[in-house]
Amino acid sequence: MNAADSPTPAITMLRLLGGYQISQALFVAARAGLADQLLDGPIPLAELATATGLRPGPLARIVHALAGEGVFALDAGTGLVRLGPLGRTLASGLPESVRNIALMWMDSHYRAFGELWGTAETGRPAAEIAFGEPLFDWIGQDPARVRAFSAAMTDFARAIRHHSLDAVELDGARTVVDVGGADGTVLAVLAERYPHLRGTVFDLPHVVTAAPEVLRAHGVDDRITTAGGDFFVEVPPADSYLACFILHDWSDEKAGLILGNIHRAADATDARLILVETVLDEGAAPEVASLLDLTMLGVLTGRERTRPEWRDLLAASGFRLDRIRTTPGPMCVIEATRVP
Numbered sequence: 552m553n554a555a556d557s558p559t560p561a562i563t564m565l566r567l568l569g570g571y572q573i574s575q576a577l578f579v580a581a582r583a584g585l586a587d588q589l590l591d592g593p594i595p596l597a598e599l600a601t602a603t604g605l606r607p608g609p610l611a612r613i614v615h616a617l618a619g620e621g622v623f624a625l626d627a628g629t630g631l632v633r634l635g636p637l638g639r640t641l642a643s644g645l646p647e648s649v650r651n652i653a654l655m656w657m658d659s660h661y662r663a664f665g666e667l668w669g670t671a672e673t674g675r676p677a678a679e680i681a682f683g684e685p686l687f688d689w690i691g692q693d694p695a696r697v698r699a700f701s702a703a704m705t706d707f708a709r710a711i712r713h714h715s716l717d718a719v720e721l722d723g724a725r726t727v728v729d730v731g732g733a734d735g736t737v738l739a740v741l742a743e744r745y746p747h748l749r750g751t752v753f754d755l756p757h758v759v760t761a762a763p764e765v766l767r768a769h770g771v772d773d774r775i776t777t778a779g780g781d782f783f784v785e786v787p788p789a790d791s792y793l794a795c796f797i798l799h800d801w802s803d804e805k806a807g808l809i810l811g812n813i814h815r816a817a818d819a820t821d822a823r824l825i826l827v828e829t830v831l832d833e834g835a836a837p838e839v840a841s842l843l844d845l846t847m848l849g850v851l852t853g854r855e856r857t858r859p860e861w862r863d864l865l866a867a868s869g870f871r872l873d874r875i876r877t878t879p880g881p882m883c884v885i886e887a888t889r890v891p
């Protein structure tokens with residue numbers, strides 16, 4: 552491409568400004584299951600419309616816009632629609648699928664971000680302004696939202712954070728609590744890899760109800776139990792703790808309450824704590840850490856943190872930062888030890 556072909560700054564900015572349209576077009580594609588319909592090969596647009604219950608005219612224009620982004624490809628001659636290079640990420644259940652993230656983000660986070668101005672002015676999370684209550688309270692009002700949120704976390708674990716689970720080392724652990732373990736997917740995968748391991752998936756009562764089925768499906772329900780509760784009040788005892796994608800949700804003050812409860816509950820004086828989080832300036836794919844930092848600004852009170860910030864946060868609650876393992880993905884594994 553020579554300079555004459557480069558988009559002008561105004562055109563580049565227009566594309567950025569139009570991001571809201573692409574987000575919602577992706578939501579339509581995800582919700583309708585377009586990618587699932589196309590997994591076995593190209594099909595005519597009219598057939599795609601019939602299969603998904605969408606009107607052919609609007610569908611054609613949405614598919615056309617997303618073809619420009621590499622999600623679909625359209626053959627003008629035959630009218631056939633096929634998956635583009637990104638298409639499989641919107642199919643269900645594939646290792647690279649982020650369909651559930653599309654469904655959750657575009658329902659809750661998209662609405663929240665309409666209030667980002669209020670966050671910039673007041674510091675209050677946009678989600679709280681939009682929903683009138685903190686995000687997790689709002690999610691908890693509706694079982695469908697709870698399921699959608701946990702499904703999105705499973706997509707994160709499988710498609711975005713799988714490298715980090717490979718870097719979680721639990722050889723020395725006998726019992727582990729997964730603090731904020733959602734539907735149990737993360738601990739189930741780890742328990743498969745560590746057959747000696749016993750443990751507990753701990754999350755809000757209305758969230759953890761989904762975990763027994765997941766643990767059964769992974770064949771680890773004889774060793775891994777579930778417990779419902781509030782990690783700002785207390786967490787179950789264990790010799791090792793896992794907190795994936797938890798502390799970044801919360802301010803230093805709130806994260807300190809969770810860490811304090813882990814410190815109190817630990818039944819080994821030198822209990823291990825393993826965090827799966829981003830570390831600003833250190834992980835691969837730093838653009839994911841920046842994006843998540845903006846997400847945290849808009850929907851919760853948390854933030855992504857640098858190595859010194861993690862070290863200080865842990866130290867303030869009686870944990871020593873031992874090491875940070877980077878992974879080929881955006882997440883790092885932060886290993887810490889309880890200091891008596």
Ligand SMILES: C[S@@+](CC[C@H](N)C(=O)[O-])C[C@H]1O[C@@H](n2cnc3c(N)ncnc32)[C@H](O)[C@@H]1O
Binds near residue numbers: 705
């Ligand atoms: C970002 S998700 C991470 C889920 C899971 N650890 C993972 O890596 O996929 C945060 C989790 O914290 C849970 N959570 C939020 N507030 C909680 C509280 N007060 N007590 C226990 N769990 C809570 C949510 O229900 C949610 O499952």
